[in-house]
Structures are given as C-alpha cells and as structure tokens.
Amino acid sequence: MIMRPAQLPTSAITRRSLLLGGAGLGGSFLLSGCIGGGSTPSTSSSGSASGGASTGVALTLQSDLSDPKPKAALESVVKGYTNNPVTLNTVATEQFRAQLSTYLTSANPPDVITWLAGSVARDYASKGLLLDVSDMWTGDGACAKFSPALKALSTGDDGKQIFVPTSYYWWSIFYRKSAFEEWGVKPVTSWDDFMGMLDTLKGKGVYPLTCGTGSTAWMASGWFDYLDLRINGAQFHRELLAGKHSFDSAEVRKVMDTYATLIPYFDPKGRSYSVQEAALPLANKKAAMYLIGAFVTTYFPSNMQDDIDFFSVPTIDPSIPSAEEAPTDGFFASSKTKNPAATKDFLSYLASPVQQQAYIQGSGSSNLPTSSEVDTSKFSPLVQHGIKLLSETKEITQFFNRDSSDALQTTADTALTKFLDHPDQVASILKDWQTAAQQVWNQ
Known part of the structure; x- marks a missing residue:
C-alpha cells in the first residue's frame, strides 16, 4: 500500500520488513507490465x-x-x-x-x-x-x-x-526532481560538489538531508556504511564488520570525521522521526535528500511517483572501487x-x-x-x-546487520545515535563501540 505522507504511521514499517525488502516498491509500482x-x-x-x-x-x-x-x-x-x-x-x-x-x-x-x-x-x-x-x-x-x-x-x-x-534492491540518495529544479541544483558525483550542494540548499532555507533515526535507530548505519565504502572500500568494510579491524581505528575515525561534516545539514527533527516519518519533509519539499532503500517510494502518493529519482553517494576517494548497498x-x-x-x-x-x-x-x-x-x-x-x-x-x-549480525547492529545503533547527538565525543564513542563489538565477536 502506498502511504500518503500526511498519514504516515510510526509503526507501519519494522526493522525486519526493511532489511528483508518487505516494505518494497509495491506490487503496482514495480510490477505493472x-x-x-x-x-x-x-x-x-x-x-x-x-x-x-x-x-x-x-x-x-x-x-x-x-x-x-x-x-x-x-x-x-x-x-x-x-x-x-x-x-x-x-x-x-x-x-x-x-x-x-x-x-x-x-x-x-x-x-x-x-x-x-x-x-x-x-x-x-x-x-x-x-x-x-x-x-x-x-x-x-x-x-x-x-x-x-x-x-x-x-x-x-x-x-x-x-x-x-x-x-x-538498492540504496541511494533519493530526491524529488521538481524540487531540485526549483532550487537550481543537480545530482553530483564528487564529494566536494556534494558538500557545495548542501551549502547551496541550506542557504535557500531547505534542510539538505533527512534521516529517521528516532524509533528506527539503525537508519544511522546507512551513512556509516556508505562513508566506509567510499573511504576505505568494500573489503575493509566487510572485514571491519567481521571483527578483523577495530571500530576504534584511524580508518573508522576518518569515516566518523566525514560523517560529522554532514550533521549540520540534517533536519534536526530527524532524531525523533521514524524511517517513514522522515520522508514527510522530503515530500513537502522541506528537505532535499534522503539516503534510504528504494522502498521509500511507498511512502509517497501515486501522483509523486514520477517525481522521485536518486543518485549514488558521491565518490570521496577515486582510487576506491565503486560499491553499493543492495540487500x-x-x-x-x-x-x-x-x-x-x-x-x-x-x-x-x-x-x-x-x-x-x-x-x-x-x-x-x-x-x-x-x-x-x-x-x-x-x-x-x-x-x-x-x-x-x-x-x-x-x-x-548488504546493510550493516546483514554483513555482520543483529547483535552487532545493536552496538552500531547505540554508538551512532550518540554520535549524532554528541559528535564532539567521537573518541570515547568509538572506544565504547569497539568494546561492545568485541563482546559480540567473542560470543
């Protein structure tokens, strides 16, 4: 069922339905013809x-x-x-x-x-x-x-x-085409251009990014995954989630430092939104972009479907091979x-x-x-x-818990939501994250 944004319920999507693709693009949207x-x-x-x-x-x-x-x-x-x-x-x-x-x-x-x-x-x-x-x-x-x-x-x-x-199915940065046209911006491929676009949008009084990390804290892992893929690559990312690297490492600290540069551009209400509620400002053109799975389309009415598009998280290090999250x-x-x-x-x-x-x-x-x-x-x-x-x-x-475990996802939920609220405490957050992760790996 396609939900109209004004009627978005907070309990319409669960962690299970997201990670297994259960929310989806909807039969009529994906399968027509x-x-x-x-x-x-x-x-x-x-x-x-x-x-x-x-x-x-x-x-x-x-x-x-x-x-x-x-x-x-x-x-x-x-x-x-x-x-x-x-x-x-x-x-x-x-x-x-x-x-x-x-x-x-x-x-x-x-x-x-x-x-x-x-x-x-x-x-x-x-x-x-x-x-x-x-x-x-x-x-x-x-x-x-x-x-x-x-x-x-x-x-x-x-x-x-x-x-x-x-x-x-795929994850990417989703946006409304008509909104980008109104604001005079276009999808970009480089990180420098992406940061420039965030400044442009913020200058127009628009929240550049939305993200529902309230009751669905695992959404914070979306940006963590992609930044790690763009900075350290897919092999490092898999090895990190398998316990072969430390969350309290220089490589992960670089990811978090980059993540911190995005925080000023998020809709601050996103810390109370669920994954579904965070689509509302995107639908209403109060926010510009949402890093999420393709199931996001089910959160919009049918008359907006043709207005939705996406682009891949921009390249940060050109020497790192491209990678995408696709559960x-x-x-x-x-x-x-x-x-x-x-x-x-x-x-x-x-x-x-x-x-x-x-x-x-x-x-x-x-x-x-x-x-x-x-x-x-x-x-x-x-x-x-x-x-x-x-x-x-x-x-x-895949997604953080698919490439690791549900138990390790819980450690990420704790670390990343605390980081979004207190990015200045990143050193202690990463130390605590590694301690919690090590307990999971030792089980």
Whole structure:
C-alpha cells in the first residue's frame, strides 16, 4: 500500500520488513507490465539444469517466507518444478532464524534453505555446512550470467560460491526532481560538489538531508556504511564488520570525521522521526535528500511517483572501487544433501529468469531480479535506473546487520545515535563501540 505522507504511521514499517525488502516498491509500482506483452509467466521447470541430474529424488525446501503472498508465490513456483518431488516447509521468520543453525547441523538437514547473502552464509560455509555451487557460476550454469558483484557477494572465504541470489534492491540518495529544479541544483558525483550542494540548499532555507533515526535507530548505519565504502572500500568494510579491524581505528575515525561534516545539514527533527516519518519533509519539499532503500517510494502518493529519482553517494576517494548497498535474498543448500546433482538442479530452476519473474509477480516483492534475462522493459524508469546502478557497480554489500549480525547492529545503533547527538565525543564513542563489538565477536 502506498502511504500518503500526511498519514504516515510510526509503526507501519519494522526493522525486519526493511532489511528483508518487505516494505518494497509495491506490487503496482514495480510490477505493472512486468511481463512483456501481458503474458503470464510460466511455472514449468523451464530453466532447470536437468542435464545429468537425478530424477525422482525427494528434496526438501525450508522457507521463512511465511507472509501470505510470498508464501503462495513460492508454493506456486515449487509446484511447477517437475524433475523431482519437493516438500516445502514454511516456518515463521523468527522461529526460522532461531532454528537455522539446528537445520544445518542436524543429521538430516533440509536440502535447500531460503536465506540472505552476507556474513551469516559465509560463516556457515566456513564450517563446512553449505554445498559448493561454484559450477552453477561457470559455463552455462544458472548463475553464470549474474554480475561479478553478485558473484563476489555469493562467495565464501575460500573462494567457492555457496549462495544463489535471486532478488535484491538498492540504496541511494533519493530526491524529488521538481524540487531540485526549483532550487537550481543537480545530482553530483564528487564529494566536494556534494558538500557545495548542501551549502547551496541550506542557504535557500531547505534542510539538505533527512534521516529517521528516532524509533528506527539503525537508519544511522546507512551513512556509516556508505562513508566506509567510499573511504576505505568494500573489503575493509566487510572485514571491519567481521571483527578483523577495530571500530576504534584511524580508518573508522576518518569515516566518523566525514560523517560529522554532514550533521549540520540534517533536519534536526530527524532524531525523533521514524524511517517513514522522515520522508514527510522530503515530500513537502522541506528537505532535499534522503539516503534510504528504494522502498521509500511507498511512502509517497501515486501522483509523486514520477517525481522521485536518486543518485549514488558521491565518490570521496577515486582510487576506491565503486560499491553499493543492495540487500540480496536467495537460497543456499546443505553440504549434507543426499543428492547434490538434484539439489543443484532445483537451485538452477529457482534461479532461472522465468521463475524469478514468476515469484516477483506472484509475491508483489519489491526486489529486483538478479538475472539480466528477466524482461524489465516495462519496469518504471526509476527501477530501470536502479538495475543499471547495480549492474555497473564493482562491489555489492548488504546493510550493516546483514554483513555482520543483529547483535552487532545493536552496538552500531547505540554508538551512532550518540554520535549524532554528541559528535564532539567521537573518541570515547568509538572506544565504547569497539568494546561492545568485541563482546559480540567473542560470543
């Protein structure tokens, strides 16, 4: 449902729905005309890698897609797979998360499991619990045409691919085109030009930036993630969140010093806004820009949809490869599966363009397909812009807690919201952050 800004409720979006893309772009916005020529996507086993795969092998898919529409969409996709019988078990999200480790370490684990790209998948892979699906990423494999950034995101610490991504969405700096025209500003690509634009907007009596860090404190991590990506790069960022670097380090201090330069440009009410409420000043042209996921479009009425656009967080150090936050969903498989060939055949089916398209349409998902062969010709210009952004970036990261853990996210919430209120205390904040983070890593 698209909310009108004047009616934005404070509880309409949860942390879970944000990080898993549940708020989304809305079925009518993202999926209108999604299937070329108005045709209905096939749910046959088209796209499966049946060559050499065993048939008649019973498989199990464990899913946390328990909301009615995603659940029904996945059921429909699974029903269309005819090479082998598949039992689909759907478990409520929180129960699923609590039991995930048990699934993988049991004597008879599910063959395929829904999950997210990021640190948790890599951690399970490092323990030998996930099936090596590297052959799906080469030759004529189902993932061979996915972008290099998606391949890197799906790769374990040993260089093997252990994840099959099937959908994702993007973060960027969103704005209203008509507002930029009124204020005489344009999207920029360099940090110096960005800071100059912030000064220009502030001089016009506009809050250059909005950010809802009140009841949704994790929103403060958006700017932290991007500044770290632009200053230290994606590899450092992942290593930092994995405990290989200290939050109380010169590299992170540089990130925070840069973050501090943005604080005077934020709408001060943002410290009391939720993620959704912070869209109100953007809609009313009281604020100019919002660093957020593409789901922000659902916060605006339909007559504003064509007025929304975005640009990437500008480059700070040109020597650092480009990187974008793109929370990514998909599947991994148990290394204990009794028939790897049949399991990979099913994964190939799930990853095929036909089934990605069928699931997106059936679920009303906000996410974009990972396959470049999905027909996107009827997607909105904004979504096409998002696809182009993600296809051209060198690296894809997730969001703070996806690249680390929910427990580490809590340490970030505490540190970053305190920093927004007291940037002069950055030294002690970073020291405390590292202490809290170390406790999480030592658990």
